Amino acid sequence: MKQSLDYEKFCSQVLEINPNIRFASVYDEWANRVGGGMREGIESLLSEHAEKELVSLSIMDWKSRKETSKWLGKTKYTLAEYDTIKRFSFYLGNDYLLLVSCQKEEDTNIVVDEVIRLYYENQK
Numbered sequence: 001m002k003q004s005l006d007y008e009k010f011c012s013q014v015l016e017i018n019p020n021i022r023f024a025s026v027y028d029e030w031a032n033r034v035g036g037g038m039r040e041g042i043e044s045l046l047s048e049h050a051e052k053e054l055v056s057l058s059i060m061d062w063k064s065r066k067e068t069s070k071w072l073g074k075t076k077y078t079l080a081e082y083d084t085i086k087r088f089s090f091y092l093g094n095d096y097l098l099l100v101s102c103q104k105e106e107d108t109n110i111v112v113d114e115v116i117r118l119y120y121e122n123q124k
Contacts, residue, residue: 005122011036017114020103027097031059058089063095
């Protein structure tokens with residue numbers, strides 16, 4: 001499958017949006033990381049096993065949303081807010097998923113708008 005953009009660069013740009021963004025990583029539909037990761041100097045809240053499980057669940061959710069797209073249109077992103085963080089899943093076309101986490105105080109609309117803006121800028 002052809003990658004349409006440089007996912008390492010894209011994830012670095014996402015982390016630059018705001019210092020409270022902790023994590024930005026892109027995965028393919030088989031849950032393989034193709035770019036990004038945890039912000040340098042930030043400790044993950046999840047064990048490696050828990051992170052893999054969360055990614056797998058996010059991939060399954062993404063695939064199930066593809067099925068409903070015939071009725072509702074394509075999903076752009078989803079958001080889960082926890083006691084400690086917000087976790088976003090952005091659907092990058094049909095083949096890639098961007099996971100982003102940030103401090104829960106961050107403005108959801110700013111994060112969403114900036115990530116989507118960066119995605120389209122990187123498509124050019």
